[in-house]
Amino acid sequence: MANDRPRVLSGIQPTSGSFHIGNYLGAVRQWVALQETHDAFYMVVDLHALTLPQDPKELRENTRLAAAQLLAAGLDPEHCTIFVQSHVPEHTQLTWLMECLTGFGEASRMTQFKDKAARQGNEHTSVGLFTYPMLMVSDILIYQADQVPVGEDQRQHIELARNLAERFNGRYGKTFTVPEPYILRETAKIFDLQEPTVKMSKSASSPKGIIDLLDDPKASAKKIKSAVTDTGSEIRFDRENKPGVSNLLTIHATLTDSTIAEVEQKYAGKGYGALKTDLAEIVSEWAAPFRDRTREFLDDPETLDSILAKGAEKARAVATETLTQAYDKVGLLPGKH
Ligand code: TYM
Numbered sequence: 001m002a003n004d005r006p007r008v009l010s011g012i013q014p015t016s017g018s019f020h021i022g023n024y025l026g027a028v029r030q031w032v033a034l035q036e037t038h039d040a041f042y043m044v045v046d047l048h049a050l051t052l053p054q055d056p057k058e059l060r061e062n063t064r065l066a067a068a069q070l071l072a073a074g075l076d077p078e079h080c081t082i083f084v085q086s087h088v089p090e091h092t093q094l095t096w097l098m099e100c101l102t103g104f105g106e107a108s109r110m111t112q113f114k115d116k117a118a119r120q121g122n123e124h125t126s127v128g129l130f131t132y133p134m135l136m137v138s139d140i141l142i143y144q145a146d147q148v149p150v151g152e153d154q155r156q157h158i159e160l161a162r163n164l165a166e167r168f169n170g171r172y173g174k175t176f177t178v179p180e181p182y183i184l185r186e187t188a189k190i191f192d193l194q195e196p197t198v199k200m201s202k203s204a205s206s207p208k209g210i211i212d213l214l215d216d217p218k219a220s221a222k223k224i225k226s227a228v229t230d231t232g233s234e235i236r237f238d239r240e241n242k243p244g245v246s247n248l249l250t251i252h253a254t255l256t257d258s259t260i261a262e263v264e265q266k267y268a269g270k271g272y273g274a275l276k277t278d279l280a281e282i283v284s285e286w287a288a289p290f291r292d293r294t295r296e297f298l299d300d301p302e303t304l305d306s307i308l309a310k311g312a313e314k315a316r317a318v319a320t321e322t323l324t325q326a327y328d329k330v331g332l333l334p335g336k337h
Contacts, residue, residue: 005037005038005039006038006039006146006147007038007039007040007041007143007144007145007146007147007177008031008034008038008039008040008041008145008146008147008148008149008182009040009041009042009043009139009140009143009145009148009179010027010031010041010042010043010148010149010150011042011043011044011045011048011085011136011139012027012028012042012043012044012045012066012070013044013045013048013049013066014044014045014046014049014059014062014063014065014066015049015052015054015062015202015203016062016202016212017062017065017212017214018065018069018212018213018214018215019066019069019073019212019213019214020200020202020210020211020212020213021190021200021210021211021212021213021251021283022151022189022190022199022200022201022210023151024073024213025187025190025250025251025254025255026150026151026152026187026188026189026190027149027150027151028070028073028075029073029187029254030149030182030184031070031073031075031080031149032073032074032075034147034149034182035075035076035079035080036079038146038147040079040080040081041080041081041083041143041145041315041318042070042075042080042081042082042083043082043083043084043085043088043139043311043315044063044066044067044070044083044084044085045085045136045139046059046063046084046085046086047085047086047091047092047135048085048132048135048136049062049063050128051126051128051129051132052116052126052129063084064298064301064304064305065294065298067082067084067297067304067307067308068294068297068298068304069213069214069290069294070082071293071294071297071304071307072290072291072293072294072296072297073290077307077310077311081311081314081315082307082308082311083308083311083312083314083315084308084311084312085139087308087309087312087315087316088142088312088315088316088319090142090316090319090320090322090323091135091138091139091142091319092135092138093323093327094138094141094142094319094322094323094326095131095134095135095137095138097138097168097326097327097330098134098135098137098138098141098164099131099134101164101167101168102133102134102160102164106160106163107130107131107133107134108130110132110133110156110157110160111156112132112133112153112156112157113129113130113132113133116129116203117129117130119204133157133160134160134164136154136157136160136161137157137160137161137164140158140161140179141161141164141165141168141176141177141179141322142318142319142322142323143315143318143319143322144176144177144318144322145177145179146177146179146180147179147180147181147182148161148179148180148181148182149182149183150181150182150183151183151187151188151189151190151199152183152188152189152199153189153199154181155181155183158179158180158181159181161179162178162179162180165177165178165179166178168326168329172329172330173329175322175325175326175329176322176326186250186253186254186260187250187254190247190250190251191243191244191247192205192206192209192210193208193209193210193211193223193224193226193227193228193244193247194206194208194209194227194228195209195228196227196228196243196244196246196247197243208223208226209223210223211223211224211251211283213287213290213291214287214290214291214294215287217283217284217287217288220280220283220284220287221280221281221283221284224248224276224279224280224283225276225277225280227244227247227248227276228244229242229244229245229248229272229276230242230243230244230245233271233272235249235264235267235268235270235271235272235275236264237249237250237260237264245272245275248275248276248279249263249264249275251279251283252275252278252279252282255282255283255286256282
């Protein structure tokens, strides 16, 4: 039974049209695997997207597009609960409790907030961006998640979720499961093709540095072929001295279900060009059916919306129960929340 299984929860923002290969290898690929062994909840976090300005029409389209990509990547509504964050209003209700439990200094130390705020300047930084981590904490705790499959950049937010769960439990009695990050070492951080020492990121990378999964294959091939590689010619995994080649090796190995050592061996004595040409082919072969399936889901918005509605209903059943307990624990009178 699904209920005897450990629970996982994760989310992805619908902020850009296409997921990039960092989203897929760092997170979504694990989500697909974990739905077979865990009681899995996955969501499109449209409320988090609002922390930066969004065009309403685009947000609507991108939310459906994100859901379609999750299904195309292999999430199966029979094996996991897939939903849209704003369809479960209990998340934002729990967020208030989490905000009241978090220190101002503690929230100010969140590095993603600091980075984004520094890029935008104070006047353009919303309070929502500041409280973003507490909404994320609520997303996790409201499902009593045991594990949270994400990329390395989310580790600090999960650490906050652990701290707040322990703080709440310590103050009011055991209420929340303390979640663990589920971060695979090899793919925890996929790097920008042009700047292979910084992470591939939809908000910070230049288009040439990102492999978008819905890109035209020719465009992706071009980006891979012009990826920055390192001095020397040997194809060897060495994050420090050969970050560019190491990044390409990681992508290659993961998409072909091989080990890095196997890929290194395959290219022993060959040049960077051979690795890049093959990788372009591998990515293109992987992405073609992904693109087709995404299109199919988008072409049938009724089915897509009904999958999301069913998912929200399942999610709400769990979320309401946790919220009721948490409200009671802190001393709010029972009523209609
Ligand atoms: P988001 O939408 O930025 O990214 C979605 C997932 O992709 C991972 N990721 C990467 N992994 C490896 N290499 C990269 N270059 C790379 N870029 C992105 C992210 O780590 C993430 O797992 N705050 C979250 C969304 C969220 C969430 C949650 C996650 C909201 N609530 C609750 C887990 C649990 C975010 O903005 O992810």
